[in-house]
Amino acid sequence: MRIVDVNEYYSPTGGGVRTYLDRKMRIMAELGHELIVIAPFDEDRIEDRPDGGRIFWVKSPPLVVDRNYWLFNNPGAVTRLLDELDPDVVETSSPWRPAWFIGAWQGRALKVFFAHNDNIGAYPQRWLAPFASAERIERMFGWYTRYMNRFLERYDAFVTNGPALAKRYRRRGTHVDAAMPLGIDTARFSPDLRDEGLRASMLAQLDLPPEGHLLIGLGRHHREKRWPVVIDAVEKAGADMPVGLMLLGDGMQRAQLERQIAGNRHIRLYRPVYDRERFTRILASADALIHGSDQEPFGLVASEALASGLPLIVPNDGGCAEVADPLFAETYQGGDSRSAAAAIRRLFAREPAILRAAARHAAGQVLSDHDHAAALVDLYSEMLADRAGGVARRQRA
Numbered sequence: 001m002r003i004v005d006v007n008e009y010y011s012p013t014g015g016g017v018r019t020y021l022d023r024k025m026r027i028m029a030e031l032g033h034e035l036i037v038i039a040p041f042d043e044d045r046i047e048d049r050p051d052g053g054r055i056f057w058v059k060s061p062p063l064v065v066d067r068n069y070w071l072f073n074n075p076g077a078v079t080r081l082l083d084e085l086d087p088d089v090v091e092t093s094s095p096w097r098p099a100w101f102i103g104a105w106q107g108r109a110l111k112v113f114f115a116h117n118d119n120i121g122a123y124p125q126r127w128l129a130p131f132a133s134a135e136r137i138e139r140m141f142g143w144y145t146r147y148m149n150r151f152l153e154r155y156d157a158f159v160t161n162g163p164a165l166a167k168r169y170r171r172r173g174t175h176v177d178a179a180m181p182l183g184i185d186t187a188r189f190s191p192d193l194r195d196e197g198l199r200a201s202m203l204a205q206l207d208l209p210p211e212g213h214l215l216i217g218l219g220r221h222h223r224e225k226r227w228p229v230v231i232d233a234v235e236k237a238g239a240d241m242p243v244g245l246m247l248l249g250d251g252m253q254r255a256q257l258e259r260q261i262a263g264n265r266h267i268r269l270y271r272p273v274y275d276r277e278r279f280t281r282i283l284a285s286a287d288a289l290i291h292g293s294d295q296e297p298f299g300l301v302a303s304e305a306l307a308s309g310l311p312l313i314v315p316n317d318g319g320c321a322e323v324a325d326p327l328f329a330e331t332y333q334g335g336d337s338r339s340a341a342a343a344i345r346r347l348f349a350r351e352p353a354i355l356r357a358a359a360r361h362a363a364g365q366v367l368s369d370h371d372h373a374a375a376l377v378d379l380y381s382e383m384l385a386d387r388a389g390g391v392a393r394r395q396r397a
Contacts, residue, residue, distance in 0.1 A: 039056070111154065121295040161182050182367070227292050289312050328359040
């Protein structure tokens with residue numbers, strides 16, 4: 001099977017989507033299939049991956065608000081590539097221009113819209129939360145759901161990257177054909193990578209003693225991640241206990257976050273760690289993961305933390321909440337720093353040995369990206385067989 005993913009969220013310096021697709025290319029090759037990514041970039045270029053898969057970079061203008069990404073502006077260049085590649089399945093995930101020109105493409109492939117995010121949740125519900133209820137905001141942006149349903153009529157299937165997104169779309173009356181939870185490279189993460197010496201060193205960098213509590217946050221410095229809420233919560237909890245935060249990431253909000261933490265020796269911003277071995281050791285050596293986004297569509301960082309044996313402190317909605325079992329996690333009201341601070345206090349008031357034992361057990365239950373890819377192949381194979389047998393595609397709500 002040849003799958004082509006036309007993806008505006010993939011870039012050389014991207015985050016979760018880049019990590020997901022890089023691994024998926026390799027795994028698909030191991031399973032005897034081929035995954036090709038078509039992505040916008042500042043030049044036309046073909047990149048062959050030695051362990052399987054290819055990337056076709058299509059010259060495109062950069063995204064003005066974030067120079068880590070580009071936007072397709074030449075649909076013909078993309079559809080000509082699709083004609084040449086002749087895939088069995090074509091995926092796309094951008095609800096803007098690609099949704100329409102991929103939907104209109106006349107190739108033989110099964111066309112799948114694969115949702116990695118929810119724009120209503122990520123933007124208007126966050127921006128307007130101080131002024132209107134979530135239900136009212138949903139009604140105000142009903143036009144966006146109708147907009148999506150129009151282009152989805154051109155697709156054979158609408159798939160989400162997990163149950164959190166599927167629930168949101170179904171509540172709006174959009175038909176979801178399948179929710180396919182993402183997995184992680186479980187072989188790289190392990191509680192056994194915990195290094196008490198490294199932990200003590202990281203605490204020292206936060207001007208805390210070895211008996212302090214070390215929180216780690218992972219993700220881009222963008223508003224939808226709600227890092228100001230997390231920072232405020234750690235400062236509030238820090239009035240009662242020795243707790244610090246290492247925040248790994250970068251992005252357009254970095255200067256604002258630096259201003260917010262100025263003078264606080266227990267909270268520090270660190271650049272992303274791209275060395276995977278070093279990153280997994282750092283993660284396993286923290287005491288808990290804390291996350292701010294209640295609109296996270298899946299929450300890969302929560303799965304990586306769990307696979308490393310870490311307890312979780314996450315909002316009570318979104319992808320991270322889906323894996324936040326009370327045995328090893330505390331949840332809080334999204335956007336509420338007081339609620340988040342209370343969750344920090346509750347987690348570290350627990351018996352540490354019991355908490356870590358529960359998190360360590362959960363590490364063995366984390367879904368692997370190999371399992372995810374195999375399940376996706378099975379789904380697409382079934383859909384292709386249905387179409388070949390004359391079974392009509394599902395009617396959308």
